[in-house]
Amino acid sequence: MIEAMEPAVRAVGPRAVRVPASRQAAEPVLELCDAAVRVGGRTLWSGVNLAVGAGEFTAVLGPNGVGKSTLVKALLGAMPLAAGEVRVLGDRPGRAGHRIGYLPQRRSFDASMRIRGIDVVRMGLDGDRWGVPLPIPGPRRRAARERVDEVVELVGASAYAHRPVGECSGGEQQRLLIAQALVRRPQLLLLDEPLDSLDLSHQGGIAALIGRICHQEGVAVVMVAHDVNPILHHLDRVVYLARGGSASGAPQEVITSETLTGLYGTPVEVLRASDGRLVVVGRPESAGDGHGDGGGHVG
Amino acid sequence: MSADPLWSWNLVGDVRQMWSYPFMVNAFRAGAIVAVVSAAVGWFVVLRRQTFAAHTVSAVAFPGAAGAVLLGVGAVSGYFTLCVTAALVIAALRGTGDREESALTGTVQAFLLACGYLFTALYKGLLEGPQTILFGTFLGITTTQVTVLLGVGIAVLAVLALIGRPLLFASVDPRVAAARGVPVRALSVVFLVLLGAATAEASQITGTLLVFALMVIPAATAQTLTARPAASLLLAVALALAATWAGLIAAYCSPYPLGFFVTSFAFTGYVLALGVRVLRTAVPGRPVGEVAS
Helix, strand or coil: CHHHHHHHHHHHHHHHHHCCHHHHHCCCCEEEEEEEEEECCEEEEEEEEEEECCCCEEEEECCCCCCHHHHHHHHHCCCCCCEEEEEECCECCCCCHHHEEEECCCCCCCCCCCCEHHHHHHHHHHCCCCCCCCCCCCHHHHHHHHHHHHHHHHCCCCCCCCCEHHHCCHHHHHHHHHHHHHCCCCCEEEEECCCCCCCHHHHHHHHHHHHHHHHHHCCEEEEECCCCHHHHHHCCEEEEEECCEEEEECHHHHCCHHHHHHHHCCCCEEEECCCCCEEEECCCCCCCCCCCCCCCCCC | CCCCCCCCCCHHHHHHHHCCCHHHHHHHHHHHHHHHHHHHHHHHHHHCCCHHHHHHHHHCHHHHHHHHHHHCCCHHHHHHHHHHHHHHHHHHHHCCCCCCCHHHHHHHHHHHHHHHHHHHHHCCCCCCCHHHHHHCCCCCCCHHHHHHHHHHHHHHHHHHHHHHHHHHHHHHCHHHHHHCCCCHHHHHHHHHHHHHHHHHHHHHHHCHHHCHHHHCHHHHHHHHHCCCHHHHHHHHHHHHHHHHHHHHHHHHCCCCCHHHHHHHHHHHHHHHHHHHHHHHHHCCCCCHHHHHC
């Protein structure tokens, strides 16, 4: 049991070293105080308290339909809070769009999309500007091209960035989309289930990439996840959403039988396999959820 | 149809003779304007997968022209009025959804086509050939018509140039574009209006049934050949221009309709492009020329 706890503890340890004291003392990148969201008269979640600092990796977890994506929308300013307060990069949500990188859920390009991966990344840089870029060589044009190449290199997509994006695999597309979200050097990255529909080996690769971006580049990451295991080693903080409540904190404090049982009001048991993977028995799934992966994963 | 079916080996002389007819000069001018405008708009139509909306807008050009002739206000105003109106109706019906409402679009299309049929029937056969409205003509294009085509064409291209980059972003990646502050909904409405205007232009040359020859085929061909946005857009314009002018020359020296030739040339280009792509995927990393030889 002590061995199994190690990965989570390791994830927190080095982080304190990486984040300089001055930045830790500074205002958090994002802050939620007693936040609640109501959709169609129904409270999705409430009492969410969370503070994320620069270079911290936070996962948003919870059963299907509890409003994990809604939390991301609230941070983007696309969904008003019913109660509580939210501040993103020291401002109201929706005011700092250019300093936030956003990766929506389940986004893929089919084979008929005849645009290169590098063009998709480039859109993240200046795709919202009016007009048409003129093919005049100049320092700005060179700087833009260099930045796109740099970020494509960072996510390890150089080999296929010049192919039509529709011909790239799911994992390759996900790397390109992460590059697109990163190209403007955001301080906060909001990812909505980026590991969804990827096979296990790609899940590990993308999770490691996000962990690297977070801890080495100092970008705060908030990631909605279905399964905590692929990212557990990289996480600094988790938020569990439940109807009418939430729990947040370091993974080893929150992903426990006591906390989850208390939060979801049904007996939940968290077991740790010898490789550090988590098994949740009597999992906190909402009623009517037809997702049948055998009660294996937290999420 | 044929003005002078004789075609000698003296190409320069033949072209000079062809252009000695003012209606042929107007046809080439109008064809060039229409080809450039519809290929540029069509490139976004193909990228946004709005070919069904484009089809509907082009289909309603028929009742538009027939109704305008019936009212005695001239087919040109009928084309523009009804195409732009149809585009706005489609935009309104789409509501807040991301997706194209194909059932609603189809309903509007069927009703308006029925109206067009009624208008031609009411005109009791004197309507200058429904065939012309449906399949296009290059005879009798007036200088005034060319001026109108040029004015509307420049306006469409100017708006397209202004919204080009955000429109590309919104077309490829609407949700991220919206999160970045791109007005995705408003752009979609503006684009449908551009589509209506471009369709009204193309209808006057290719006929309402064959608008796709200039709007969809060159763009689809270009996107098959290259995935670079700028190169692909320019290639679509070049292909549309080539198909139109080649079609005009072919129609000039043969008894067959212009719409057939423009569509056939564009279609041939598309088939060739598909062939090139198949060869490219069959032998990756090697230029096509080597494969063919």
